[in-house]
Amino acid sequence: MATVAGVSLYTPRLVAKASDSPKPQTIKSPRLNHPWKMSTRFGSGRMYVPPVAAAPEGLSNLVAESIKSAEEACSGDPASGECVAAWDEVEELSAAASHARDKKKDSDPLEEFCKDNMDNEECRTYED
Amino acid sequence: MAVCTVYTVQSLNSTCSISTPNKTHLGFQQKQVVFYTSSKRSSKRGGGGITCAAADSQTIVIGLAADSGCGKSTFMRRLTSVFGGAAEPPKGGNPDSNTLISDTTTVICLDDYHSLDRTGRKEKGVTALDPRANNFDLMYEQVKAIKDGIAVQKPIYNHVSGLLDPPELIKPPKILVIEGLHPMYDKRVRDLLDFSIYLDISNEVKFAWKIQRDMAERGHSLESIKASIEARKPDFDAYIDPQKQYADAVIEVLPTQLIPDDNEGKVLRVKLIMKEGVKFFNPVYLFDEGSTISWIPCGRKLTCSYPGIKFAYGPDAYFSNEVSVLEMDGQFDRLDELIYVESHLSNISTKFYGEVTQQMLKHADFPGSNNGTGLFQTIVGLKIRDLYEQLTASRAAGSLQATKA
Numbered sequence: 001m002a003t004v005a006g007v008s009l010y011t012p013r014l015v016a017k018a019s020d021s022p023k024p025q026t027i028k029s030p031r032l033n034h035p036w037k038m039s040t041r042f043g044s045g046r047m048y049v050p051p052v053a054a055a056p057e058g059l060s061n062l063v064a065e066s067i068k069s070a071e072e073a074c075s076g077d078p079a080s081g082e083c084v085a086a087w088d089e090v091e092e093l094s095a096a097a098s099h100a101r102d103k104k105k106d107s108d109p110l111e112e113f114c115k116d117n118m119d120n121e122e123c124r125t126y127e128d
Numbered sequence: 129m130a131v132c133t134v135y136t137v138q139s140l141n142s143t144c145s146i147s148t149p150n151k152t153h154l155g156f157q158q159k160q161v162v163f164y165t166s167s168k169r170s171s172k173r174g175g176g177g178i179t180c181a182a183a184d185s186q187t188i189v190i191g192l193a194a195d196s197g198c199g200k201s202t203f204m205r206r207l208t209s210v211f212g213g214a215a216e217p218p219k220g221g222n223p224d225s226n227t228l229i230s231d232t233t234t235v236i237c238l239d240d241y242h243s244l245d246r247t248g249r250k251e252k253g254v255t256a257l258d259p260r261a262n263n264f265d266l267m268y269e270q271v272k273a274i275k276d277g278i279a280v281q282k283p284i285y286n287h288v289s290g291l292l293d294p295p296e297l298i299k300p301p302k303i304l305v306i307e308g309l310h311p312m313y314d315k316r317v318r319d320l321l322d323f324s325i326y327l328d329i330s331n332e333v334k335f336a337w338k339i340q341r342d343m344a345e346r347g348h349s350l351e352s353i354k355a356s357i358e359a360r361k362p363d364f365d366a367y368i369d370p371q372k373q374y375a376d377a378v379i380e381v382l383p384t385q386l387i388p389d390d391n392e393g394k395v396l397r398v399k400l401i402m403k404e405g406v407k408f409f410n411p412v413y414l415f416d417e418g419s420t421i422s423w424i425p426c427g428r429k430l431t432c433s434y435p436g437i438k439f440a441y442g443p444d445a446y447f448s449n450e451v452s453v454l455e456m457d458g459q460f461d462r463l464d465e466l467i468y469v470e471s472h473l474s475n476i477s478t479k480f481y482g483e484v485t486q487q488m489l490k491h492a493d494f495p496g497s498n499n500g501t502g503l504f505q506t507i508v509g510l511k512i513r514d515l516y517e518q519l520t521a522s523r524a525a526g527s528l529q530a531t532k533a
Contacts, residue, residue: 058288059288060345060346060347062288063345063346063347063348064345064346064347065347067347067348067352068347070352070355070356070359071352071355074355074359078359080253081252081253081254082250082253083359084253084255084359084360084362084363085249085250085252085253085254085255086250086359087355087356087359087360088249088255088256088257088356088359088360088363089246089249089250089290090352090356091196091197091356091360092196092246092256092287092290093287094197094338094341094342094345094348094356095196095197095287095341096287096288097345098197098341098342099201099287102201
């Protein structure tokens with residue numbers, strides 16, 4: 001029991017904050033800092049950054065950890081409340097990871113970044 | 129429409145009370161502070177002087193119930209799209225907020241009313257499906273307040289951390305959707321609903337969908353997916369499934385009957401079960417209202433590819449209710465199939481010819497856009513728009529009458 005509780009003592013909010021922030025992703029793209037090299041950048045069509053398929057790293061870790069601890073919790077009595085609650089946590093985290101993936105698929109990191117930083121050099125659009 | 133449209137959001141005029149849980153044996157987090165309004169709104173309807181009552185600003189409340197991972201979010205995206213405008217999380221708020229807001233509609237997730245956080249549930253050995261993990265008193269108070277035009281500070285359940293975050297302000301929208309595991313569980317909450325929907329996913333399909341969703345996730349395997357579904361099943365059967373008897377519309381998703389022994393879960397048979405006698409909700413029908421009909425649209429006029437499309441329609445009984453059931457088995461491969469089917473359905477509450485097809489095409493990338501799940505979700509969205517328009521019209525007429533009197 002003590003070990004199970006120990007396993008669950010992650011610091012998920014920090015992880016989530018770090019991985020949800022759009023900044024690290026936009027910085028990863030070297031092209032971002034050289035907008036003049038992108039011909040497609042002009043006009044209405046902003047630069048296209050391919051969507052990232054995986055769930056944020058932090059959530060993926062949580063899912064994997066939760067499966068491990070569910071398997072442990074169920075090794076004794078598979079009908080116990082402890083076991084059932086552990087598998088419920090797996091479901092909750094898997095759903096959260098799936099939602100995070102969908103969100104990422106929909107969103108363009110540059111668009112996201114520019115929502116909050118309209119004045120940034122990267123976010124300017126030019127006529128002609 | 130000279131009726132006053134200013135809605136008085138009597139938000140924080142009440143005392144912010146620290147809810148002292150009376151069910152301490154459940155391990156409710158004592159540290160958690162929940163603010164909510166508990167003021168009574170004085171109704172001035174029909175009296176002399178100000179008649180700017182709740183008449184045309186009153187919020188319509190829709191309930192959507194389904195298990196986790198059964199397409200609630202997709203349905204919500206289709207529904208808000210029917211009303212026009214995209215639904216987005218509250219601007220500048222908690223990035224992990226579960227709320228979606230569009231011009232007309234606010235969607236709140238009932239997980240926000242968890243009384244036990246993830247650690248609490250683990251300690252007590254209860255799942256999120258268990259009513260003991262949810263605060264129905266607060267759910268009722270807040271949904272009622274919003275329905276009465278009062279803004280509330282709703283808690284936020286953070287699905288990443290498993291903790292309850294500081295609350296967010298929810299203002300009364302035109303349409304409030306409460307989606308989650310228990311919108312029809314508590315009678316008080318259920319009685320607040322103007323319309324309710326239950327997504328009923330058969331075990332086979334649920335398994336197939338969760339494999340699709342989770343197999344790529346690290347740590348998951350067929351065994352873990354199966355174990356999770358099986359472990360949650362007793363609570364699901366006890367607390368979630370029985371809610372379907374109260375739903376005005378049930379969308380049932382089953383494996384196809386067109387392919388013998390199919391268990392891939394790719395081709396689906398979907399039933400739309402519509403309760404009869406619900407005010408402002410006229411069930412959709414095929415060809416002749418009230419008759420029993422089996423229809424294969426593929427033939428001389430329309431060519432379909434394997435395994436084809438099959439429709440069925442007819443009256444039936446569901447629990448003790450009289451219902452109409454529309455069923456579609458198979459999937460659309462081409463645009464003309466969809467428009468052909470749409471043109472043969474009646475009472476679908478479209479505003480122009482081809483609106484269902486247009487909505488389905490607009491969101492062709494959503495799951496289910498080529499089968500009965502997408503078709504029936506879109507139709508239910510249109511029926512809700514119709515219900516909303518009829519309800520507001522009747523309320524406006526009612527208040528006009530009251531003003532005259």
